[in-house]
Amino acid sequence: MTVDLSIPSLLWMYALMLVPLGIFLYLRLGVARALLIGMARMSVQLVLVGLYLKYIFQLNNPAVSLLWVAVMLVVANLAVLSKAGIRRGVFFWRSLAAVAGSTLFVSGWFILVAIRPEPLYDARYMVPIVGMVLGNCLRGNVLSLERFYSGIRQNENEFTTYLMLGATLREAIRPYLRRALKAAVNPSIATMATMGIVSLPGMMTGQILGGALPMEAIKYQISIMICIFTAMVAASLANILLSLPVAFDDHQRLREDIFS
Amino acid sequence: MINFENITLRVQQQTLLDGTSLHLAPGDKLVVRGPSGCGKSSLLKCVIGMFPIAGGSVHVDGMELSANHIPQIRGRIAYIGQEPVLGAESVREALLLPFTFKAHHGNQPDEKEIFQTLERLHLPSSILSKPSKRISGGEKQRVAIARALLLGKNIFLADETTSALDPGSKAAVMAELFRPETTLLSVSHDPDWIDACNRIVEIRHADLQETGKGDGHDG
Numbered sequence: 083m084t085v086d087l088s089i090p091s092l093l094w095m096y097a098l099m100l101v102p103l104g105i106f107l108y109l110r111l112g113v114a115r116a117l118l119i120g121m122a123r124m125s126v127q128l129v130l131v132g133l134y135l136k137y138i139f140q141l142n143n144p145a146v147s148l149l150w151v152a153v154m155l156v157v158a159n160l161a162v163l164s165k166a167g168i169r170r171g172v173f174f175w176r177s178l179a180a181v182a183g184s185t186l187f188v189s190g191w192f193i194l195v196a197i198r199p200e201p202l203y204d205a206r207y208m209v210p211i212v213g214m215v216l217g218n219c220l221r222g223n224v225l226s227l228e229r230f231y232s233g234i235r236q237n238e239n240e241f242t243t244y245l246m247l248g249a250t251l252r253e254a255i256r257p258y259l260r261r262a263l264k265a266a267v268n269p270s271i272a273t274m275a276t277m278g279i280v281s282l283p284g285m286m287t288g289q290i291l292g293g294a295l296p297m298e299a300i301k302y303q304i305s306i307m308i309c310i311f312t313a314m315v316a317a318s319l320a321n322i323l324l325s326l327p328v329a330f331d332d333h334q335r336l337r338e339d340i341f342s
Numbered sequence: 343m344i345n346f347e348n349i350t351l352r353v354q355q356q357t358l359l360d361g362t363s364l365h366l367a368p369g370d371k372l373v374v375r376g377p378s379g380c381g382k383s384s385l386l387k388c389v390i391g392m393f394p395i396a397g398g399s400v401h402v403d404g405m406e407l408s409a410n411h412i413p414q415i416r417g418r419i420a421y422i423g424q425e426p427v428l429g430a431e432s433v434r435e436a437l438l439l440p441f442t443f444k445a446h447h448g449n450q451p452d453e454k455e456i457f458q459t460l461e462r463l464h465l466p467s468s469i470l471s472k473p474s475k476r477i478s479g480g481e482k483q484r485v486a487i488a489r490a491l492l493l494g495k496n497i498f499l500a501d502e503t504t505s506a507l508d509p510g511s512k513a514a515v516m517a518e519l520f521r522p523e524t525t526l527l528s529v530s531h532d533p534d535w536i537d538a539c540n541r542i543v544e545i546r547h548a549d550l551q552e553t554g555k556g557d558g559h560d561g
Binding site for chain 2: 239242243246247250334335
């Protein structure tokens, strides 16, 4: 088991933050306030999550766990749309379907096919795995949506040319779809390629600190990386494809009112 | 061939055209004139559904410009702007790009046809291997026209097409676009181009008015 961190120990960890804070103030970067707010938010949110999870794990009720998963999905979806610079009101349900469908399918595969815990709906597996997959495929979704629509917007003449040359909407968007997906997956491929050498991944480190054997932790780490990557690619593609009917008008013009 | 019926075009609060009509017969060569920002380019773009129509209707070859017909209408028309986008890495890929789309699968031209089309536009066959980004504006325009010709299009929307061309290139482009069988709706300030057109229309007070040659005022 892990050595429990006492409150004074945690305060010593907060003390370490004086280093970046001091650097920011000395260099007048103007981000000290943002750092303090970010730190405060992180602390409060994690304390709350710690409390929620404690009760969710104690209850181990599938309905309660699924409700928590639904909350995570909705919040994640709102974050994706907001950061991608497109209007939540227009895309909310479509994006939710893409993000939730991909995350739940991949997490379900991991839990039901590979881990098979007893009971299958064990909250200790369901909640952290869905959370980890979801959290990690957010960036890919934001990047792909943002790159896709900004790509078409910035290359309107090129896009129009494709249509004029007889391309259907699906054919005309293909170059932008390719670029958007590449932008989304490239960082993850680079991360995977250096994992274990340049970085020790969080999940594996956490499990080892929690007392797991390194080889056991590695198997989980490999599985979660595959889950994250698959969910990210599927969600990014589904998100773009599902958004097409509302993003273009009936003459295949990109609607300007979709941008926030 | 191209019929505008009581069309209204607006940009934000400004009305460019207000319920006006215009009819082009097959083979017509029509040039639209008028001051900058009066809606000449918008008129051209609305034919291919790239500028929204606030009122009225547009018909091309008897088909109303609507969601159902837009792919067929775009399939029959070539739009040549001042700076055409080739949309591919090399000139050869640009010429063959439309044939990668379902609508033109199986109709890919052979080498001989490509060479002949390039020759008609005074383009050397060596241009095929050049990167699209490395050729001049005038060459780009001729490649875009060559691509339209390879697709068998005979309705052209030309927006200031000759403005960046040298006299030789201009003559080659005009020879192709002013063939008897092509229908041409254009915007131009070029006196030679305007002379070659059989119809001149001017946008005045949000209305399309047919004028005689030498009667217009450009901005």
